[in-house]
Amino acid sequence: MTTNRTxxxxxxxxxxxxxxxxxxxxxxxxxxxxxMGFDAFFLGDRMLAQAALDDGQVVYAATSVEPTTMMAAxxxxxxxxxxxxxxxxxPFRRPLQIAKTFASLDFISNGRIIMGAGLGWNxxxxxxxxxxxxxxxxxFEEAIPLIRRLWRxxxxxxxxxWSDLEGVRIAPISPRxxxxxxxxxxxxxxxxxxxxxxxxxxxxxxxxxxRHADAWxxxxxxxxxxxxxxxAHLGExxxxxxxxxxxxxxxxxxxxxxxxxxxxxxxxxxxxxRGFESVSKFFTGSWQDAKNTYVIGTPDEVVEKLLTLTxxxxxxxxxxxxxxxxxxxxxLDLIRDLIAPKLRxxxxxx
Numbered sequence: 371m372t373t374n375r376t377x378x379x380x381x382x383x384x385x386x387x388x389x390x391x392x393x394x395x396x397x398x399x400x401x402x403x404x405x406m407g408f409d410a411f412f413l414g415d416r417m418l419a420q421a422a423l424d425d426g427q428v429v430y431a432a433t434s435v436e437p438t439t440m441m442a443a444x445x446x447x448x449x450x451x452x453x454x455x456x457x458x459x460x461p462f463r464r465p466l467q468i469a470k471t472f473a474s475l476d477f478i479s480n481g482r483i484i485m486g487a488g489l490g491w492n493x494x495x496x497x498x499x500x501x502x503x504x505x506x507x508x509x510f511e512e513a514i515p516l517i518r519r520l521w522r523x524x525x526x527x528x529x530x531x532w533s534d535l536e537g538v539r540i541a542p543i544s545p546r547x548x549x550x551x552x553x554x555x556x557x558x559x560x561x562x563x564x565x566x567x568x569x570x571x572x573x574x575x576x577x578x579x580x581r582h583a584d585a586w587x588x589x590x591x592x593x594x595x596x597x598x599x600x601x602a603h604l605g606e607x608x609x610x611x612x613x614x615x616x617x618x619x620x621x622x623x624x625x626x627x628x629x630x631x632x633x634x635x636x637x638x639x640x641x642x643x644r645g646f647e648s649v650s651k652f653f654t655g656s657w658q659d660a661k662n663t664y665v666i667g668t669p670d671e672v673v674e675k676l677l678t679l680t681x682x683x684x685x686x687x688x689x690x691x692x693x694x695x696x697x698x699x700x701x702l703d704l705i706r707d708l709i710a711p712k713l714r715x716x717x718x719x720x
Contacts, residue, residue: 587629692705
């Protein structure tokens with residue numbers, strides 16, 4: 371297990387507008403998240419100014435600062451909180467580069483880094499980098515074991531399809547023997563998340579999680595279709611991951627469950643208006659579309675929706691990754707005071 375706690379971590383990831391426009395504000399926000407007692411602070415990875423499909427449909431009208439640059443800055447402003455990225459697009463970079471970057475981040479932060487690793491989903495980003503989306507799975511499969519070996523301080527000789535290394539070692543390495551934990555996502559904002567049948571590509575992704583991940587942090591909504599995954603389908607996906615883990619010789623408790631979601635807590639005057647103004651900064655749908663896509667409601671409704679989504683998984687949730695749709699501090703106050711205590715109580719172990 372990567373979290374090894376009796377109650378779940380509560381992780382905060384800032385909304386797109388904050389990351390896009392205000393680096394200093396993001397660092398202050400991270401420090402505030404630490405001072406408020408949360409467990410981890412996460413960023414996203416976006417290569418271009420907006421996420422658009424080949425047909426021109428804008429999925430997210432927002433971007434983010436290059437994540438490892440911002441993680442280093444945040445490490446210098448904080449002392450306790452874990453710092454992560456979800457998800458870091460592995461095929462955009464070379465394994466040696468990734469290993470060196472994240473080992474360095476873990477070194478300077480005294481072992482506080484989490485790498486959320488993903489394959490990527492935006493065709494325009496791949497095309498702009500001269501990469502083929504068809505190769506991303508095999509690139510990822512080859513990269514992750516190499517990264518782990520380099521993090522351990524091994525001298526690596528490897529001649530593969532995507533990497534050719536001869537007697538390569540990095541230093542300094544992570545202060546942790548196995549290096550930073552690798553969290554893996556699943557699904558994409560462009561998918562329908564309506565799994566009446568489980569296609570071979572989706573099964574392959576879940577199998578990869580079972581073989582490689584320290585934690586699973588799936589996307590629970592689709593911005594393109596403006597809907598959420600069902601609890602039943604999330605439970606089925608988890609079962610497939612567990613089957614793959616056991617086949618790979620891994621213990622059934624070796625993969626943590628992370629519930630990642632975007633939330634807005636309705637509280638106080640004009641709450642719905644304030645929520646819609648916030649979501650409209652990056653989301654192109656209506657307020658009703660936003661409520662169909664994200665977790666929006668009163669404090670009790672938000673807790674119920676979060677707990678219900680994982681109710682078909684026979685395991686306590688190890689971490690919550692919560693992205694407040696608004697950068698209002700009151701949203702963090704509400705999460706700390708009204709949401710986090712109930713999530714911790716419902717998932718307490720032992």
